[in-house]
Amino acid sequence: MKPTLDPWVERQLRHLPTERVPDPDALWDAIQTELHAPRERRRGSLWRRPVRSPLLVAAAAMLAVVSGAAVAAVRMYTPPTRWAVVPLAGAPVVGGRTLADSGALAEGEWLETDGRSRATLALGRIGTALVGPDSRVRLERTGLTEQRLTLARGSFHAAVSAPPRIFVVETPVARATDLGCAYTLDVDSTGTSRLRVIAGSVELRHGNATTIVPMGLIAEVGVGGRIGTPYAKELSPVAREALHRIDADSARPADLDVVLGAMYGPDDHPTFRRRSAITLWHLVGRVPPTRQAEVYDRLTALVPEPPGVTREGMLALDRQMEERWRETLYPSWSDGGRTWVTRLGRRLWEWAVR
Amino acid sequence: MGNVRVAEPTPETDILEGCRRGDPEAQRQLFERYRDRVFSIALRFLKGDEAAALDVTQDVFVKVFRAAPSFRGEAQLATWLYRVVANACTDEFRRRRRTRFFGDLPDAIHPTTSPDRTSDVRTDVAAAVERLSPTMRLTVLLRYFEDLPYHEIARAMQCTAGTVASRLHRAHAILARELGHLTSAAADVEE
Numbered sequence: 001m002k003p004t005l006d007p008w009v010e011r012q013l014r015h016l017p018t019e020r021v022p023d024p025d026a027l028w029d030a031i032q033t034e035l036h037a038p039r040e041r042r043r044g045s046l047w048r049r050p051v052r053s054p055l056l057v058a059a060a061a062m063l064a065v066v067s068g069a070a071v072a073a074v075r076m077y078t079p080p081t082r083w084a085v086v087p088l089a090g091a092p093v094v095g096g097r098t099l100a101d102s103g104a105l106a107e108g109e110w111l112e113t114d115g116r117s118r119a120t121l122a123l124g125r126i127g128t129a130l131v132g133p134d135s136r137v138r139l140e141r142t143g144l145t146e147q148r149l150t151l152a153r154g155s156f157h158a159a160v161s162a163p164p165r166i167f168v169v170e171t172p173v174a175r176a177t178d179l180g181c182a183y184t185l186d187v188d189s190t191g192t193s194r195l196r197v198i199a200g201s202v203e204l205r206h207g208n209a210t211t212i213v214p215m216g217l218i219a220e221v222g223v224g225g226r227i228g229t230p231y232a233k234e235l236s237p238v239a240r241e242a243l244h245r246i247d248a249d250s251a252r253p254a255d256l257d258v259v260l261g262a263m264y265g266p267d268d269h270p271t272f273r274r275r276s277a278i279t280l281w282h283l284v285g286r287v288p289p290t291r292q293a294e295v296y297d298r299l300t301a302l303v304p305e306p307p308g309v310t311r312e313g314m315l316a317l318d319r320q321m322e323e324r325w326r327e328t329l330y331p332s333w334s335d336g337g338r339t340w341v342t343r344l345g346r347r348l349w350e351w352a353v354r
Numbered sequence: 355m356g357n358v359r360v361a362e363p364t365p366e367t368d369i370l371e372g373c374r375r376g377d378p379e380a381q382r383q384l385f386e387r388y389r390d391r392v393f394s395i396a397l398r399f400l401k402g403d404e405a406a407a408l409d410v411t412q413d414v415f416v417k418v419f420r421a422a423p424s425f426r427g428e429a430q431l432a433t434w435l436y437r438v439v440a441n442a443c444t445d446e447f448r449r450r451r452r453t454r455f456f457g458d459l460p461d462a463i464h465p466t467t468s469p470d471r472t473s474d475v476r477t478d479v480a481a482a483v484e485r486l487s488p489t490m491r492l493t494v495l496l497r498y499f500e501d502l503p504y505h506e507i508a509r510a511m512q513c514t515a516g517t518v519a520s521r522l523h524r525a526h527a528i529l530a531r532e533l534g535h536l537t538s539a540a541a542d543v544e545e
Contacts, residue, residue: 006529006530009533012479012533013483014498014499016479016498018391018394019393019394021389021390021393021411022404022408024385024389027389027408027412028385030412031385031416031419035419035420
């Protein structure tokens, strides 16, 4: 291919005038200045150049927002390594030192109160606890994904505002995992632990057994025993004693009658009906087979069977049907009852913290 | 009256050697020798934007002086310089195109083709060159304005001589179409 150009046009092109640099000395000075600029300044001039792409700007903005949110979340939930302690009465002891004014509890240290002292304990940045008289509390771990205490004895009232499963309290026989709540945990001298949930719900674990205790219910775990059937906080002492004997497999036939007689009826408020339903749901598998149908009928009188659950299946203690019943009885943030966005958010958080 | 002694121009090899050592005198000589040519190419390529052309010129010499120690001399100094010019012009063109995305910076902020310095014909010729695509524009400038042979243009633009020929062929067709109304009339006047 031999390119050709009109000779006249070529002549005009060749005779285009050479333009002169307007101020050569100024340009030379500028070159020398740039040539001998320190490396930092050179890099600075690079950064001062115009933004190269709107997509880059958008990506940078998105990155800044995400990074900011991540930093904020980490700062919000990362606990300090020492948790503040303020005496409310008497002279609590922290790490072997008597606390006169205020102090801090470090990992591995004990906070102890005698019969006349009480204290508040900051739970990192996620809540506050009230440590009652005759209590022993040790700070075990202050991580981002788990903040753990041991309550060896005494009473401990916690109010927590954090994603589920971050705050955990161990007792000699159980583990209470916060699911977003306020609760009181009492441990007596034998180690028996009693959980009373005031708001939200708490997961109570003993060995491999787990139950979720929602607001308004109490559950107990005895030394060597199993997790007790959760019951409404207003249940009479007589009915509680009968329930304890059923849980301990030492019940008399009349004990179940006492418990069933203390349950709410179909005409009561749904909140109270649900509390009794949770007790009855646990009892179906704990009473003698000859009385399971009686308990189950009381349960369905309070809360209708969910779809896919049959009487025969529940009396045969079918695990899948029991689980469907459980989901009906615990419409919490962790299960149904919320939008898919909150469910997805919870799943992502749980995946992240694990 | 004695003979007037005229200083011999310094050979390019000496200038290049001085630039490799960072000798300011050699750098100044290189600058004096090529500054207007570099500026002119940049000015034509950037459609008369004098400020941008000065930036490109400054950028070219800074890059050349910085890279001189590693220049191995496989090409002529001028060819290497034109390669830096071509890259700088292309970079500047890309930068302007991206910046224009945001809605500012017209093509020419300070057009330098003033009526007292160029004829109408030259203005039309320069305008026709400015309307070529960037690669064709640069090829035409190096071919006719700098009078470089094909292989030198190919080295400067980092392409093959065949690509240079192809670009020139297409550029000739475009220029012939755009300047066709001038050729016969102008030829008559010249005769």
